[in-house]
Amino acid sequence: xxxxxxxxxxxxxxxxxxxxxxxxxxxxxxxxxxxxxxxxxxxxxxxxxxxxxxxxxxxxxxxxxxxxxxxxxxxx
Numbered sequence: 001x002x003x004x005x006x007x008x009x010x011x012x013x014x015x016x017x018x019x020x021x022x023x024x025x026x027x028x029x030x031x032x033x034x035x036x037x038x039x040x041x042x043x044x045x046x047x048x049x050x051x052x053x054x055x056x057x058x059x060x061x062x063x064x065x066x067x068x069x070x071x072x073x074x075x076x
Contacts, residue, residue, distance in 0.1 A: 004050075004073050011049060012065070015042045025066040050076055 009020040016038055023032060029039060039059075046068075047054050052075045062068050 002069075002073070004076060005069050007049060008046070008065075008069055008072065011045045012042065015045050020065060023065055025069075026064050028063050046072065052076060 012018060012020045012023075016032075016034055018032065034042075043054050043059070046052075050072055052072070058071065062071050
């Protein structure tokens, strides 16, 4: 498992209080019960951890856990 994936899992567990291993990696966030505020918290935590900029328009391409991991891997 990549370091990015491991770190993303840790942050999801902390912020969303969900075991990411139990998430279907292609399930949209809204189907996981994550609300807008939860996703904002997640994005802030990821931005701070990985020291990367995530723009509002970037969120259009981040709909699932797989999307999120690919997005971060391309930028770190």
